[in-house]
Amino acid sequence: MAILDFERPIVELEEKLGGLRRYAEQEGVDLSDKIARLERELERLREEVFSKLTPWQRVQLARHPDRPYALDYINRMTIDFLELHGDRYFGDDPAVVGGLAKLGERSVVVIGQQKGRGTKENIRRRFGMPNPEGYRKAMRLMKLGAKFGLPVISLVDTPGAYPGIEAEERGQAEAIARNLYGMAMLPTPIVVVIIGEGGSGGALGMGVGDRVLMMENAWYSVIAPESCSSILWRSHEKKEEAAEALKLTAQDLLKLGIVDRVVPEPLGGAHRDPEGAARTLKEVLVEELDALVDVPPEELVRRRREKFYRMGVWEE
Amino acid sequence: MKWFERMKKGIRTLTKRELPEDLWVKCEGCGEILYRRELETSLWVCPKCGYHFRIGHKEYINILLDAGSFEEMYAELTSADPLKFKDSKRYTDRVREARRRTGTNSALRTGAGSIEGHPVAFGVMDFGFIGGSMGSAVGEKFVRLVDRAVSDGRPLVVVASSGGARMQEGALSLMQMAKTSAKLTELSEARLPYICVLTHPTTGGVTASFAMLGDVLIAEPGALIGFAGPRVIKQALGLEELPEGFQRAESLLEHGFLDMVVDRRELKKVLAKLLEHFT
Ligand SMILES: [Zn+2]
Numbered sequence: 001m002a003i004l005d006f007e008r009p010i011v012e013l014e015e016k017l018g019g020l021r022r023y024a025e026q027e028g029v030d031l032s033d034k035i036a037r038l039e040r041e042l043e044r045l046r047e048e049v050f051s052k053l054t055p056w057q058r059v060q061l062a063r064h065p066d067r068p069y070a071l072d073y074i075n076r077m078t079i080d081f082l083e084l085h086g087d088r089y090f091g092d093d094p095a096v097v098g099g100l101a102k103l104g105e106r107s108v109v110v111i112g113q114q115k116g117r118g119t120k121e122n123i124r125r126r127f128g129m130p131n132p133e134g135y136r137k138a139m140r141l142m143k144l145g146a147k148f149g150l151p152v153i154s155l156v157d158t159p160g161a162y163p164g165i166e167a168e169e170r171g172q173a174e175a176i177a178r179n180l181y182g183m184a185m186l187p188t189p190i191v192v193v194i195i196g197e198g199g200s201g202g203a204l205g206m207g208v209g210d211r212v213l214m215m216e217n218a219w220y221s222v223i224a225p226e227s228c229s230s231i232l233w234r235s236h237e238k239k240e241e242a243a244e245a246l247k248l249t250a251q252d253l254l255k256l257g258i259v260d261r262v263v264p265e266p267l268g269g270a271h272r273d274p275e276g277a278a279r280t281l282k283e284v285l286v287e288e289l290d291a292l293v294d295v296p297p298e299e300l301v302r303r304r305r306e307k308f309y310r311m312g313v314w315e316e
Numbered sequence: 317m318k319w320f321e322r323m324k325k326g327i328r329t330l331t332k333r334e335l336p337e338d339l340w341v342k343c344e345g346c347g348e349i350l351y352r353r354e355l356e357t358s359l360w361v362c363p364k365c366g367y368h369f370r371i372g373h374k375e376y377i378n379i380l381l382d383a384g385s386f387e388e389m390y391a392e393l394t395s396a397d398p399l400k401f402k403d404s405k406r407y408t409d410r411v412r413e414a415r416r417r418t419g420t421n422s423a424l425r426t427g428a429g430s431i432e433g434h435p436v437a438f439g440v441m442d443f444g445f446i447g448g449s450m451g452s453a454v455g456e457k458f459v460r461l462v463d464r465a466v467s468d469g470r471p472l473v474v475v476a477s478s479g480g481a482r483m484q485e486g487a488l489s490l491m492q493m494a495k496t497s498a499k500l501t502e503l504s505e506a507r508l509p510y511i512c513v514l515t516h517p518t519t520g521g522v523t524a525s526f527a528m529l530g531d532v533l534i535a536e537p538g539a540l541i542g543f544a545g546p547r548v549i550k551q552a553l554g555l556e557e558l559p560e561g562f563q564r565a566e567s568l569l570e571h572g573f574l575d576m577v578v579d580r581r582e583l584k585k586v587l588a589k590l591l592e593h594f595t
Contacts (some may be wrong), residue, residue: 164552165549308495316390
């Protein structure tokens with residue numbers, strides 16, 4: 001398991017505690033006092049580290065190699081998932097997955113940006129950076145949902161759209177723009193969840209919804225903090241400051257009215273307990289869909305558009 | 317030469333974003349030395365090689381709209397600083413400087429006007445205003461312009477030029493992509509045409525939202541149009557060079573993402589003809 005710098009003291013204490021427990025069991029000695037003390041210490045340390053994460057630390061958590069990805073959530077939250085492939089124009093983009101599934105009692109269309117686990121799969125999935133075909137596949141599946149009255153769940157997790165030569169030639173910008181337009185008028189409920197990285201237009205291209213939820217340790221912004229640092233500070237060293245300045249955390253975005261709800265993660269982040277994270281998200285999604293499915297489609301679309309029209313702060 | 321000597325001689329240092337005010341101008345396309353007057357008459361297109369010089373909001377209003385027809389709307393609307401953003405400079409200082417330099421309050425000017433007698437709702441971006449980047453002010457003005465087009469039953473014509481979303485407003489800028497794109501669904505519902513003219517350069521969040529959503533998409537020759545900028549692509553792919561003509565208007569036309577590439581000197585005529593067909 002990969003360990004981040006600020007996780008290290010916790011992991012070390014956990015290892016110590018584990019060793020002590022094993023020793024006590026093997027040797028049949030009573031170390032319960034010592035174990036209890038370490039447990040309290042561990043609890044305190046976890047609270048201390050995770051109650052005051054900096055924005056940059058959250059970015060690191062959002063990118064944690066063991067963090068649950070779209071398919072990890074889909075497989076845990078739903079049953080009978082049938083993956084559907086292809087954009088019907090050019091190809092099938094492995095950086096975007098989608099299909100039909102049952103969430104609770106309800107059939108839904110679920111789409112997601114999919115990172116790979118390990119180098120080989122990551123290369124195949126382009127580290128979760130979609131090509132135009134990914135956005136077009138997502139749109140095709142959303143329209144399928146609308147046609148058969150199924151709500152859409154979109155799981156966003158991308159550093160950004162893929163900056164490739166072919167991606168540009170096949171209309172990366174057009175594909176994203178078309179999705180923004182199409183999602184704004186889709187006559188079925190859309191619930192978006194930023195589960196990890198919400199990198200710029202590449203994320204938003206699957207991010208227009210009646211409800212936009214965000215996992216506690218996800219980030220979402222106009223640009224990644226490293227790129228922002230190199231453009232505005234002309235230095236690669238200012239990523240922490242850029243992360244702070246961009247207001248990219250779930251709590252910040254809730255305050256700015258960009259995110260509707262923050263979904264709590266297990267203490268230490270979703271990667272520490274993917275089961276728990278998926279269980280919470282499933283409950284939240286069922287509740288969100290319950291509130292949306294009876295709204296007439298025209299009303300739904302009207303409200304969704306109004307919600308986005310209100311976004312922004314200006315002076316006049 | 318010291319600055320006061322330069323002042324005496326009337327020489328100004330050119331900044332990249334301003335049109336040269338000297339008598340003679342060197343063409344960036346063919347290197348030819350051109351007489352400024354002549355260049356103005358040819359709408360800042362090199363008469364020798366057809367190179368399109370970058371021009372600003374005032375020039376496009378003059379070139380495309382009938383004389384005196386432009387009635388500006390929402391001119392006072394400008395950027396706030398919701399994130400209290402400060403990098404090497406304060407965002408508020410960047411905005412103040414851009415306002416002073418461009419003589420306008422945001423990167424998008426909006427209003428009503430006519431093109432060879434056809435009434436339109438008209439928007440023009442200015443790359444000189446923080447790289448034509450889209451923040452909340454641009455998004456809000458775009459939305460109001462569409463509202464106006466719908467309420468007046470006018471077609472929408474927008475001249476785009478932008479480096480993308482405005483970083484200093486964080487996710488609020490990003491949301492302007494969704495806001496402007498969503499609003500265009502209402503223009504479609506009202507069955508009003510939207511023509512977008514993409515000029516050099518149009519990249520990032522503006523391309524990936526309202527600039528690619530026109531019923532008709534026109535670009536000026538040689539305009540750089542794309543989502544990711546060339547530098548980002550080179551860096552991401554570890555390339556020294558990108559293919560010849562990559563992300564240029566002519567290449568987009570070939571790949572099916574533009575309806576036409578039109579010389580600036582023909583632009584008004586083409587717009588007028590399109591409007592005539594639609595109305
Ligand atoms: Zn020339």
